[in-house]
Amino acid sequence: MQSFLLLGDEAIAQAALDAGMSGMYAYPGTPSTEIMEFIQSSAQAAEGNVHREWSSNEKTAMEAALGMSYAGKRAMVAMKHVGLNVAADAFINSSVTGVNGGLVVVAADDPSMHSSQNEQDSRFYGKFAMVPQFEPRNQQEAYDMIFDAFELSEKYHLPVLFRITTRLAHSRAAVKRRKPVRQNDQSLPSNPRQFVLLPAIARKQYKALTALFETMPSEPLISRWNRLSRGGDRSLGILTCGIAYNYLLENLGDNADRYTVLSVAAYPLDRGLVSELVSNCEKVLVLEEGYPFIEEQLRGLLDRDVRVLGRLDGTVPRDGELNPSIVAAALGMKTAMGKEVPMLVKQRPPSFCKGCGHADLFSALSEVMKEIGPGRVFSDIGCYTLGALPPYNMVNSCVDMGASVTMAVGAADAGLFPAVAVIGDSTFTHSGMTGLLDAVIKDSPVTLLISDNSTTGMTGGQKSQATDRIESICLGLGVSREHLRVIVPLKKNHEENMNVIREELAHHGISVILARRECIQTATKNKKAEAAIKTNNRE
Amino acid sequence: MKCDIILAGVGGQGILSIAATIGLAAVEKNLFLKQSEVHGMSQRGGDVQSHFRLSDREIHSDLIPYGKADLIISVEPMEVLRYLPWLSPEGGLVTNSVPYVNIPDYPDKDEILKEVRKVHNSFIIDADSIAKELGSSRSGNMVILGAASSYIALPFESLENAVRKLFGRKGEEVVELNLKALRAGRDAAPR
Numbered sequence: 001m002q003s004f005l006l007l008g009d010e011a012i013a014q015a016a017l018d019a020g021m022s023g024m025y026a027y028p029g030t031p032s033t034e035i036m037e038f039i040q041s042s043a044q045a046a047e048g049n050v051h052r053e054w055s056s057n058e059k060t061a062m063e064a065a066l067g068m069s070y071a072g073k074r075a076m077v078a079m080k081h082v083g084l085n086v087a088a089d090a091f092i093n094s095s096v097t098g099v100n101g102g103l104v105v106v107a108a109d110d111p112s113m114h115s116s117q118n119e120q121d122s123r124f125y126g127k128f129a130m131v132p133q134f135e136p137r138n139q140q141e142a143y144d145m146i147f148d149a150f151e152l153s154e155k156y157h158l159p160v161l162f163r164i165t166t167r168l169a170h171s172r173a174a175v176k177r178r179k180p181v182r183q184n185d186q187s188l189p190s191n192p193r194q195f196v197l198l199p200a201i202a203r204k205q206y207k208a209l210t211a212l213f214e215t216m217p218s219e220p221l222i223s224r225w226n227r228l229s230r231g232g233d234r235s236l237g238i239l240t241c242g243i244a245y246n247y248l249l250e251n252l253g254d255n256a257d258r259y260t261v262l263s264v265a266a267y268p269l270d271r272g273l274v275s276e277l278v279s280n281c282e283k284v285l286v287l288e289e290g291y292p293f294i295e296e297q298l299r300g301l302l303d304r305d306v307r308v309l310g311r312l313d314g315t316v317p318r319d320g321e322l323n324p325s326i327v328a329a330a331l332g333m334k335t336a337m338g339k340e341v342p343m344l345v346k347q348r349p350p351s352f353c354k355g356c357g358h359a360d361l362f363s364a365l366s367e368v369m370k371e372i373g374p375g376r377v378f379s380d381i382g383c384y385t386l387g388a389l390p391p392y393n394m395v396n397s398c399v400d401m402g403a404s405v406t407m408a409v410g411a412a413d414a415g416l417f418p419a420v421a422v423i424g425d426s427t428f429t430h431s432g433m434t435g436l437l438d439a440v441i442k443d444s445p446v447t448l449l450i451s452d453n454s455t456t457g458m459t460g461g462q463k464s465q466a467t468d469r470i471e472s473i474c475l476g477l478g479v480s481r482e483h484l485r486v487i488v489p490l491k492k493n494h495e496e497n498m499n500v501i502r503e504e505l506a507h508h509g510i511s512v513i514l515a516r517r518e519c520i521q522t523a524t525k526n527k528k529a530e531a532a533i534k535t536n537n538r539e
Numbered sequence: 540m541k542c543d544i545i546l547a548g549v550g551g552q553g554i555l556s557i558a559a560t561i562g563l564a565a566v567e568k569n570l571f572l573k574q575s576e577v578h579g580m581s582q583r584g585g586d587v588q589s590h591f592r593l594s595d596r597e598i599h600s601d602l603i604p605y606g607k608a609d610l611i612i613s614v615e616p617m618e619v620l621r622y623l624p625w626l627s628p629e630g631g632l633v634t635n636s637v638p639y640v641n642i643p644d645y646p647d648k649d650e651i652l653k654e655v656r657k658v659h660n661s662f663i664i665d666a667d668s669i670a671k672e673l674g675s676s677r678s679g680n681m682v683i684l685g686a687a688s689s690y691i692a693l694p695f696e697s698l699e700n701a702v703r704k705l706f707g708r709k710g711e712e713v714v715e716l717n718l719k720a721l722r723a724g725r726d727a728a729p730r
């Protein structure tokens with residue numbers, strides 16, 4: 001079949017469509033966003049009537065996907081690594097309920113934090129939930145493994161975790177497609193109590209899950225992805241996980257068969273393979289993208305049966321993503337290095353686009369806060385977090401989705417007045433609404449600024465669930481009309497906006513200021529799309 | 540044959556159109572390729588780069604090792620310097636001369652160009668002016684790609700075909716402008 005140039009994300013999306021997936025669920029988050037975007041723009045998805053709307057957050061996405069699986073169809077849910085924290089409640093329990101239609105959960109980790117607040121390793125979640133996991137080495141495997149993931153999921157009635165990292169998600173390579181498979185028909189679970197996790201049922205199912213998980217390493221759909229190749233040099237054995245294998249091959253070049261190598265791409269890992277590796281070498285170098293997940297297991301608590309080199313002894317840096325040069329150093333090979341970066345090169349941090357409404361809001365807010373004092377602005381995840389950088393220096397917190405509202409509430413509880421929260425529209429509907437309800441019930445002296453750009457800006461302008469709904473949501477949660485103010489963040493409104501902010505900061509109770517102006521990027525994109533439609537209509 | 544290229548620029552400058560063009564040309568020639576991109580936060584006016592690897596043999600790593608890049612193509616002169624650690628001693632670089640100033644401490648342009656010239660095999664081109672003269676100020680990227688084309692192990696016609704494919708949807712006029720830009724870049728570069 002013809003091959004296509006696809007990002008790792010896109011290979012996963014295309015594979016899911018070809019594997020007969022009926023529903024895709026996600027909330028945008030780098031580096032996972034392009035999975036849903038690919039499906040939304042796919043004619044094949046439209047023809048197959050595949051569900052492809054964004055969800056409000058990762059938890060609603062995970063639960064809806066579980067619902068689709070309940071009804072017998074194949075579903076996939078995708079998120080960035082921290083999104084799995086949000087979805088964790090549903091995810092962990094989904095291994096106890098099990099699934100009906102195949103269910104694949106894609107977690108895209110971001111080691112080195114290119115666009116994230118931590119570099120947590122989702123493989124721990126897979127182990128925690130006791131589900132099989134895949135970690136493809138390249139784009140073609142990402143495509144092929146999705147078929148196995150769905151098959152495995154339906155064979156054992158278990159959700160499957162599909163772990164990728166930034167470099168695979170956002171790297172393009174040629175991918176060969178297979179013949180598409182028909183979607184499942186709708187069907188109810190054969191056991192009507194399977195999804196009812198009352199303690200009596202859950203206990204039984206959990207026991208079965210633990211027994212099943214023990215048998216997983218020898219399941220062919222898993223073990224076929226883990227390969228041991230023997231080499232003649234016994235001084236070192238190497239265990240790689242996922243894309244780390246590519247960096248190894250890059251360095252070994254034509255000597256790829258020098259060492260015994262265990263290349264892992266699916267979990268749980270077969271003990272037999274590991275012991276074969278260990279007995280074939282004096283020490284083992286573990287190369288994994290992310291935390292020392294396998295390395296810790298190999299060392300064990302006593303760390304004395306096997307000589308292990310890896311992230312925990314400094315052979316590989318303890319944090320950050322791998323690259324071919326790091327792996328070369330770990331192998332003791334000489335690394336080439338070009339010229340140094342000249343001293344005059346300056347950092348170029350991200351910044352607001354020219355004309356961004358967030359910037360005008362921060363201009364007004366920072367001027368007012370100068371009158372009040374520092375350290376009172378709790379913010380959140382989105383473009384507006386850039387308000388933490390000069391010239392605004394206005395943001396005192398950025399922790400997790402929705403935390404602006406609730407941290408301001410807690411600080412207000414401690415007596416900090418006024419406490420200010422700044423959140424975006426999409427983050428507000430993701431996880432800010434429940435915090436606002438807490439604030440309303442206590443009438444916390446908090447001023448919540450919702451910077452509404454009518455899109456999910458940071459990830460490239462996906463549809464925001466909040467659009468046209470924020471006022472009614474706030475009023476519905478109990479914010480009083482009098483303290484729900486709407487402003488337009490534009491330079492010409494600067495004075496007026498400052499006044500509104502001043503007035504609401506003075507109020508000893510919850511108030512919401514809605515600063516609404518469309519994201520410049522999205523506005524331009526929409527205008528272009530409209531113009532294109534007009535020209536097409538004329539033709 | 541292998542050709543490892545680092546594409547550099549500032550988020551929003553559209554270095555991915557250069558990557559996409561080389562990519563299509565490579566596919567036409569049935570070469571292996573891997574191209575790693577930057578999405579997310581730094582696309583908001585931060586520094587962005589793309590690792591582009593071409594070869595007639597299977598490519599393993601998505602990332603280019605330090606000291607192994609054959610070429611850096613940059614649409615901004617300070618950004619090209621950021622990736623010097625990746626450039627091999629025999630490698631070359633092609634950069635736009637026009638700074639993108641969105642930071643308060645942006646260094647002096649002449650000082651930057653002096654550093655660029657220290658790299659043997661470097662070529663600096665005022666892509667913005669050339670593009671403007673052609674009446675398409677937005678195809679500066681294609682001018683730069685044209686100027687770098689002799690370093691890339693692909694026939695020029697394949698790059699032209701790629702431009703036709705990439706911009707085909709936007710109409711004949713856009714295709715022609717970009718082809719002109721590509722050729723103007725090639726003609727401006729020493730060979």
Ligand code: SF4
Nearest residue numbers: 353356383457519520
């Ligand atoms: S993408 Fe939109 S919201 Fe984000 S900085 Fe640019 S204009 Fe502002």
